[in-house]
Amino acid sequence: MAAINVNGKALETDAAPDTPLLWVLRDHLGLTGTKFGCGAALCGACTVHLDGEPARSCQVALADVGTRNITTIEGLSTDRSHVVQKAWLELDVPQCGYCQSGQLMSAAALLAQNPSPTDADIDTAMAGNICRCGTYGRIRKAVHRAAELLKKENA
């Protein structure tokens, strides 16, 4: 059994050490908000945070997680109150929604590092997340809106 920290909880899993974190989360722990898209770190659908840093969970073996704190979309907030979730709701960003867990996790990590991102900062931080429905325009607006909400929260 391996012990990992997920969304503030210490959990145990019987998954084999080489199992990608993505499948540990989805299959073993039932956290299906993190999505499988490509299995090769090309689409960003599986993005989670490891100690606050965005990571493609399809490329992180369980054995390499160690004691780092894992945050998934289910743990971003308990009540959709994170600024990115609020902004995404306000701007009605998702269409099919499949990529949006990853988009939100990338955006949340960006704002944690850089509370007032420019368009160029957003380009860099969000380039790894494919949205096949083409919600990019609304994503860009929503990241800026989330930055505004963050300022209000910190004021």
Added chain:
Amino acid sequence: MNAEATSLTHNTRRDFLKLGVLAGGGLVLGIGLGGCSKPAALGAGGQPVAWLRIAGDNTITVLVDKSEMGQGVYTALTQLLAEELGVALEAIRVEAAPVAAVYTNNLLGAQITGGSTSVRDGWEKLRKAGAQARSMLVQAAATQWGVAPETLKVDAGAVVNGRKRLSFGELAEAAAKLPVPTEVTLKPAKEFTLVGKPAKRIDTASKLDGSAIYGIDVKLPGMLHGAFAQCPTLGGKLASFDATAAQGMPGVKHVVGTDNGVVVVADHYWQAQKALGAVSIQWDAGANAVLDNKAIRARLKKASSRTGRAARSDGNAAAALKSAAKVVRATYELPMLAHATLEPQCCTADVRADAADVYAPTQTQTIAQATAAAVAGLKPEQVNIHTTMLGGGFGRRLEVDFIAAAIVASKAAGKPVKVIWSREQDMTHDAYRPPAYDTVAAGFDATGKLTAWKLDLTGPSITARMFPPVVATAIDPFAIEAATNYPYDVPNVAVNYNREEVGVDVGYWRSVSHALNCFVAESFMDELAVAAGKDPYEFRAALLAKQPRFKRVLDEAASRAGWGKAPAGHHQGIALMEGYGTYMAQVVEISMKEGALAVHRITCAVDCGQMVNPNIVDQQVEGSILFGLTAALWGDITLERGQVQQRNFDTYRMLRLPEAPRIDVHLLDSSEAPGGIGEPGTAVVGPALANAIFAATGKRLRSLPIANQGITTV
């Protein structure tokens, strides 16, 4: 945002049980299609199939018959029903409808989500269902109060009589015992309070916290997980396999063969995926073992010299070309494309001796049910199809190729099994957009008037495989879109279609033949403008005097884009189309910096008739444009030895956020019948972009993708 769909969260047996108890309690108001008084069919759990249920606790559930794949049907169709029922959108929960005849899409003849038909199909029937329910609730209240129903009003989920109110929940049981009225009067458009308003989507919240349930997220008690490998050669079969090594691996329970592949079933998906690599498989590549793109192109080129079947014939185009003072000719070619839904194909099946439950992100419940039943050895009515959220559709999930493996695996295991395709399996086993080889010719008379237009289309037919009866006597209607409705005022028009199969399955890809034929027609119109020495916008406008809806979107797009007034170094291209009853024009503005293309801005004018939800229309237009832009820039599926060479997003490139241009969408007021909106944008952007590249470089692009034409993208 209170509205949340039960089907958006887990679709478990316990939910069905709960609904069964509800139904048994008599607090459910079922409304069948069109006031049909026959007993409703029974769905999963034995509850009556209906458009809505109103429970005693005022819970209002709408059963949406169309699949939610991002296009917003859970919201838009619910708006239609809520408009007539007289409740706020937020008061309604949405559930995916089961399979039943009442849910047949009248425009497509089966329970199908596609062809941008959802609003057009639901426009009257969902408003009618809402009006019928309202009428019954009002009658129930009138009876209780001993007053005439005409004296009562409906307000926010209650029937009102002066200061007295009875909620829909309080009236539901009595209303359910009344006959369903066959004739109801629908509100005139000027009285709409919900329809036409940019309401927020009711599925958004569940897509922000991981709670929305897609096909890949289905969980059932005792469920096992399957990984699937198919013959690498398209159309090939499984010959034999040796699973000795795989069977000893951790978690592995079963290794089973299907017609064209092998499924490894294990306790967990990663175990199955790893063990799949340890199965030794012999394939029967079949007839496609030597097929490649060169062979496909040669075949289409050869076929294009035949005279095709006439799809449109005005005047005599051949004669007019012969007598023309000037003739322009060109050949256009288009590649195969993958759908690449971000959620890979997947399916969960629970097959038992006398019934099966299938959980699938499908666009076609009717065909999914028939397919599952045939593979399981059951009757269709023994198979319940549970439609999950779809992680993208784009026509890919009109196919049912992802169902068989789950059925076979569940049968072998005697347990529910979820089978998920890897991205590589998904990319290399699609039903690809048909390739095309089209020739086009036009003639001007001595005065410079355009007198002839002749378009000869050559390609394989999707519908011949999917719905053979449709093409038994007629041309595949999904091969000649944006071709037969050529709108320009030209006296002699010929459109011919030459069906030529290429040996691989082709499928319906967002906007289907619109994207092929609009590229040819609108690129060639640009060539003709150049040949005539006219401005591309003015050349088109002059030929649209008899087509006010085309003319209006063309003028609007040109004016909003500042046609002819692009900043220094920027260049514009324009294109238009009617498709799905929607009229659209786009202007694409680009620059070429040291030979590299940058797309700066896309202006789109849309007349899609009456709108249900402009917020969703706006989403769909933006998204469909980026879908088409991705394909125009990079989309190209190639074959070697019958095997698809693109395997993941590194070789099948997707547009990313930094590459997404500004899109300005202008929705025009219209009282015309609703048009479809999920697809037109995809078709129009390609030629508008190619025309802009011509304006910038003088290079005419007669095939796609642009990245293969010596143009790099920034």
